[in-house]
Amino acid sequence: MTNNTKDNGVPTLADVANYANVSTATVSRCLNSPERVGENTRKRVMKAVRDLGYAPNFGAQALAARQTNTVAAVIPTMENAVFARGLQAFQEELGRHGKTLLVASSAYNAELEEQQVRALVARGADGILLIGYDRTPEIYEFLAKQKVPTLIAWSFNPEEPRPAVGFNNRAAMADLARQVIGQGHENIACISAPTASNDRARERVEGIRDAKAKAGQDPKNLTVIETPYGIETGETAFRQVMTNAPQTTAIMCVNDVLAVGALRAAREMGMKVPNDISVTGFDDIEIATLAEPPLTTVHVPHREMGRCAADMLIQILKGDLIGHNLELATEIRIRQSLGPAPH
Amino acid sequence: MTNNTKDNGVPTLADVANYANVSTATVSRCLNSPERVGENTRKRVMKAVRDLGYAPNFGAQALAARQTNTVAAVIPTMENAVFARGLQAFQEELGRHGKTLLVASSAYNAELEEQQVRALVARGADGILLIGYDRTPEIYEFLAKQKVPTLIAWSFNPEEPRPAVGFNNRAAMADLARQVIGQGHENIACISAPTASNDRARERVEGIRDAKAKAGQDPKNLTVIETPYGIETGETAFRQVMTNAPQTTAIMCVNDVLAVGALRAAREMGMKVPNDISVTGFDDIEIATLAEPPLTTVHVPHREMGRCAADMLIQILKGDLIGHNLELATEIRIRQSLGPAPH
DNA sequence: TTAAAAAATGTAAGCGCTTACATTCAGCTC
DNA sequence: GAGCTGAATGTAAGCGCTTACATTTTTTAA
Numbered sequence: 001m002t003n004n005t006k007d008n009g010v011p012t013l014a015d016v017a018n019y020a021n022v023s024t025a026t027v028s029r030c031l032n033s034p035e036r037v038g039e040n041t042r043k044r045v046m047k048a049v050r051d052l053g054y055a056p057n058f059g060a061q062a063l064a065a066r067q068t069n070t071v072a073a074v075i076p077t078m079e080n081a082v083f084a085r086g087l088q089a090f091q092e093e094l095g096r097h098g099k100t101l102l103v104a105s106s107a108y109n110a111e112l113e114e115q116q117v118r119a120l121v122a123r124g125a126d127g128i129l130l131i132g133y134d135r136t137p138e139i140y141e142f143l144a145k146q147k148v149p150t151l152i153a154w155s156f157n158p159e160e161p162r163p164a165v166g167f168n169n170r171a172a173m174a175d176l177a178r179q180v181i182g183q184g185h186e187n188i189a190c191i192s193a194p195t196a197s198n199d200r201a202r203e204r205v206e207g208i209r210d211a212k213a214k215a216g217q218d219p220k221n222l223t224v225i226e227t228p229y230g231i232e233t234g235e236t237a238f239r240q241v242m243t244n245a246p247q248t249t250a251i252m253c254v255n256d257v258l259a260v261g262a263l264r265a266a267r268e269m270g271m272k273v274p275n276d277i278s279v280t281g282f283d284d285i286e287i288a289t290l291a292e293p294p295l296t297t298v299h300v301p302h303r304e305m306g307r308c309a310a311d312m313l314i315q316i317l318k319g320d321l322i323g324h325n326l327e328l329a330t331e332i333r334i335r336q337s338l339g340p341a342p343h
Numbered sequence: 344m345t346n347n348t349k350d351n352g353v354p355t356l357a358d359v360a361n362y363a364n365v366s367t368a369t370v371s372r373c374l375n376s377p378e379r380v381g382e383n384t385r386k387r388v389m390k391a392v393r394d395l396g397y398a399p400n401f402g403a404q405a406l407a408a409r410q411t412n413t414v415a416a417v418i419p420t421m422e423n424a425v426f427a428r429g430l431q432a433f434q435e436e437l438g439r440h441g442k443t444l445l446v447a448s449s450a451y452n453a454e455l456e457e458q459q460v461r462a463l464v465a466r467g468a469d470g471i472l473l474i475g476y477d478r479t480p481e482i483y484e485f486l487a488k489q490k491v492p493t494l495i496a497w498s499f500n501p502e503e504p505r506p507a508v509g510f511n512n513r514a515a516m517a518d519l520a521r522q523v524i525g526q527g528h529e530n531i532a533c534i535s536a537p538t539a540s541n542d543r544a545r546e547r548v549e550g551i552r553d554a555k556a557k558a559g560q561d562p563k564n565l566t567v568i569e570t571p572y573g574i575e576t577g578e579t580a581f582r583q584v585m586t587n588a589p590q591t592t593a594i595m596c597v598n599d600v601l602a603v604g605a606l607r608a609a610r611e612m613g614m615k616v617p618n619d620i621s622v623t624g625f626d627d628i629e630i631a632t633l634a635e636p637p638l639t640t641v642h643v644p645h646r647e648m649g650r651c652a653a654d655m656l657i658q659i660l661k662g663d664l665i666g667h668n669l670e671l672a673t674e675i676r677i678r679q680s681l682g683p684a685p686h
Numbered sequence: 687t688t689a690a691a692a693a694a695t696g697t698a699a700g701c702g703c704t705t706a707c708a709t710t711c712a713g714c715t716c
Numbered sequence: 717g718a719g720c721t722g723a724a725t726g727t728a729a730g731c732g733c734t735t736a737c738a739t740t741t742t743t744t745a746a
């Protein structure tokens with residue numbers, strides 16, 4: 001046995017240096033800035049790397065170079081197709097730039113989110129992606145103190161100073177509400193996700209109020225039911241609406257999944273959509289077109305958002321602070337679930 | 344300014360030690376095995392940690408402790424709900440054990456998968472989760488050489504020696520096929536994902552053949568169309584089947600998404616499901632129940648698989664090599680998309 | 687009271703890499 | 717050929733933490 005690899009298995013930089021008869025500095029340079037090394041030497045070193053099956057030790061590299069090339073994301077859940085898509089694109093783009101993705105999910109729970117953020121930062125994330133603006137100041141302070149660049153996604157509010165890539169939830173929902181109102185609906189109800197620590201949901205609800213106000217309707221006069229994410233919860237919420245406010249002719253849901261639940265409940269209750277009642281969603285995920293009838297909704301470019309988020313975060317990490325804020329456009333998709341108000 | 348934190352910002356263990364008037368070893372012990380430190384000292388140190396806002400440096404910790412507490416997963420794509428769910432559960436369970444998840448996706452591309460595996464290992468993954476058995480020996484060798492414990496998920500083959508948690512794709516599909524054949528179908532076609540480097544798809548197709556053989560039908564006589572993942576591709580494949588083999592009365596798809604595409608194509612072509620043709624899926628994701636008509640499919644416990652995968656990997660990392668193989672049960676879900684063969 | 691055992695804490699040697707700085711040496715210029 | 721320049725390479729000092737081992741303090745037992 002040679003004196004390489006210290007007999008314990010995994011070869012180190014020193015083993016490679018030894019094998020190639022150069023110093024560790026040269027090997028390191030070969031790997032990180034090959035142009036600074038003579039051609040012959042480089043070839044010899046590369047051969048050594050291959051022969052030995054060398055791979056750099058991550059911890060050592062991170063320690064010495066003070067960065068991990070790792071980016072973290074904390075999302076509510078991957079089971080929501082919206083985030084799965086965005087995250088997929090985010091990861092792909094990150095990969096293209098040699099960065100790796102660390103993920104955790106908060107289950108829409110602020111406290112858990114805080115833990116996750118801390119854990120990921122402790123894992124050496126160079127930067128972090130967070131969903132929406134809403135969270136305790138403690139997290140933001142922590143991030144600032146640890147000097148971890150942070151990007152917000154899925155929300156965009158021109159008045160917020162933080163770097164963000166997203167869309168104007170409020171304006172988008174207001175647009176959609178305008179369409180609904182345009183169909184003659186006056187008794188609108190809204191099925192929302194819990195708004196307590198979710199600015200996206202909150203803004204969407206406000207968007208409906210904005211549109212109502214603009215149309216001369218009383219913005220206070222809006223039935224809102226809050227319920228967790230899920231098809232079943234959407235069903236239950238629909239029933240609740242019909243009990244509390246039977247005169248309702250249009251139900252606007254803050255996401256497609258709740259809307260699909262509403263659609264299902266309507267069918268079970270023998271109500272025809274859109275003849276008896278109209279239903280709208282938000283996100284435009286696959287089930288929106290699959291639903292019976294297909295769902296009128298707001299199309300959100302989730303993939304693009306993920307990709308842009310990655311690009312922006314990379315920019316920020318590089319120190320290029322340009323383009324700190326990016327607003328993406330959404331689009332109303334009118335489908336059969338919206339019809340004129342019955343009279 | 345005190346002589347803490349070296350003026351450069353982030354506090355280190357030494358700063359904490361200094362502030363609390365103990366050695367770095369004591370601080371380290373406070374953090375990692377508090378029971379080995381006297382109560383007063385511990386309190387003092389913890390206060391110092393809080394006062395200084397100390398957080399351990401990941402690289403240093405990884406380097407010194409020779410582990411990152413990070414586990415990696417390479418999945419085909421998060422956009423497939425099946426993996427999104429499993430991964431979500433995987434991550435949750437990992438989190439419960441203080442581990443963090445690194446993810447990458449291969450887009451069902453073997454070469455890309457290899458790169459991703461290397462990248463993740465280079466990022467210090469202590470262990471890795473891979474989907475299915477199929478991949479080049481090089482990857483397995485690399486993993487072995489780097490001593491990275493590996494777990495296979497979504498497949499389970501008692502004859503394979505590698506640790507795995509999954510289900511018997513072949514048997515499950517054979518079960519479903521038996522039901523189809525039981526409805527009198529003889530001209531069965533299959534819409535499959537590309538089988539080249541996907542043992543799950545391959546096994547499912549073989550499962551159909553098994554059932555045919557068992558029922559006295561010729562297993563060779565099975566129309567198989569391979570197509571990438573997607574609703575649209577499922578539609579196209581359906582049309583292809585009806586062109587190539589118009590006598591087909593049942594189409595078995597290797598996943599729900601392709602099946603939904605088939606369903607849609609059938610509707611567009613004016614064929615009634617299940618009167619004119621039966622369609623089945625595999626996975627039992629949400630859209631299976633949402634589809635019109637609801638899809639007969641194989642229910643796979645994706646979440647449970649994710650959770651078990653995490654548990655097993657953690658066991659393996661600990662060195663407990665027990666329970667090296669885990670087979671999960673699947674279940675046939677008969678819904679309206681399957682009916683008797685027309686005569 | 688005292689020695690031995692146990693508990694608490696300290697000392698310091700790495701972990702494997704990057705990089706500032708030092709050295710060597712070939713190729714120039716004059 | 718002396719002096720200079722710049723490319724190629726080497727030397728060695730950390731990076732911030734863990735942990736084996738040494739030392740000190742406290743507890744226990746006889």
